[in-house]
Amino acid sequence: MSAGNLTPIKGARFPGRYLQGAGALARLGEEIAVFGQRALLIVDRGVWDNWQQPLRAACKNLAAVQLERHGGDCTEQEINRLRQAAVDYQADVVVGLGGGKALDTAKAVAWHQRCASIIVPTIAASDAPCSALAVIYNPDGSVAYDLFLPRNPDLVLVDSALIAQAPARFLVAGMGDALATFCEAEACRLSNSNNSFGVRGLPVAWAVARQCLDTLFACGAQALAECREQRPGDALERIIEANILLSGIGFESGGVAAAHAIHHGLCQLHETHDFLHGEKVALGTLAELKLQQAPEAFFQQVKQFCQSVGLPVSLAQLGIADATPEKLALIAERACRPGEIIYNEAVAITPQKVIAALEQLRN
Structure with a gap:
């Protein structure tokens, strides 16, 4: 051959x-x-x-x-x-x-x-x-x-x-980080991009990433209730596995893309510094879906999940009450640096498109 x-x-x-x-x-x-x-x-x-x-x-x-x-x-x-x-x-x-x-x-x-x-x-x-x-x-x-x-x-x-025993906010933030796993791995699959260690992902990566997302949707709300009771019930066990293991395998083996790049951009603003990594990644995931022009039904499913567990779904909920054009440009420019992971998306990426996606998530 x-x-x-x-x-x-x-x-x-x-x-x-x-x-x-x-x-x-x-x-x-x-x-x-x-x-x-x-x-x-x-x-x-x-x-x-x-x-x-x-x-x-x-x-x-x-x-x-x-x-x-x-x-x-x-x-x-x-x-x-x-x-x-x-x-x-x-x-x-x-x-x-x-x-x-x-x-x-x-x-x-x-x-x-x-x-x-x-x-x-x-x-x-x-x-x-x-x-x-x-x-x-x-x-x-x-x-x-x-x-x-x-x-x-x-x-x-x-x-x-x-x-x-830990504050429930940490578990919720972990769900926000895990929420990006399938969306980013799927973007890398569609664009034939490399994963986090420089090769194409095997099919097992997308199977794990999909399982991660399905687990969040199925168990997230109940796991949050169990965590608030400091009780490691079945749902909490499933979400711990999703947040730590499934998401870990999924992002390393499948790859990362716009959600985490937009997270990096959000970190440029002082208003976001008191928010946890996964809280910013959740909003990055919603922006990523807008960039991808994902089906509205799937976007709403992800948004409703975020709302059900208390993850931010708008810039305002992430502390950016006054999302000026200058602030949006700062986020977009950082997300779109040359060589950034946002270019693992299967759609053309520009700072203007990132700004347009964020504009839809103001409030």
Whole structure:
């Protein structure tokens, strides 16, 4: 067969293992022991006070563990500080417990130290726990760059009872992030664009992305009710899986497009800084559907889902009460930078088209 007849390389990526259920944290010690006996636990400062003793109890089977309090941001300085702690302790396993920035720091430290990584999310606010990606910030809080890692975490351990204790807003934000997964993966499929690690996605990526969307529609409202009751019921279990695992596999293996590019643009405005990543991605998804000229019935289904769980459906609900032409242009210009993921869409993209889509989402 000639080279010209070969189909392009396709691929998918996954965490090494994924375990989820109420009380899963109690297994942490035995799971660490699969990879080593000297674990460095990087613990989110937001849960540090409450989780030091439970973590030590969960790891009592190990020879020793060292707990380090995460400083707050995933910066090069924080990564280097914790890398030195791993060297001094001679860690053979790095565990991250907490929210996205603490988890990204743990992933980066484990990669630099060439040791196993275990991720234990305490919220289901995004699909970051499963990914081979760490977002690196500058000391002033702005994004410096994305660190793409050669492999996903060796284990993602999700204690649904722990996540049920977190404020429900985090779960809703995770649904907003997961909402984009199918819309963006489908855009990449239609445009024959590469996924997040530079190859075409395999069909499994779209199957997972579609399952993610269907789960949101079927279980989202009930999961929110269970979370408000701090009860890890069946619906909450399904949504945790969708927010973390299905969305994680779907975005890495299927690809990303306009929803996250518009999120980047929304981040340019000070008014949006108090809103969570997934809340901005949800509005980006609605704008993406307008750009795609998606069927109105599907747009309304997505919008009604957002309204049912409390995700923003307008610029005003995202804090942009005065959406001036200058502000819309700023969002669009950032979303449409050369080489941006928005060009993975299967339709022609211009800043003017992004502005027109946002104009339809003012109020």
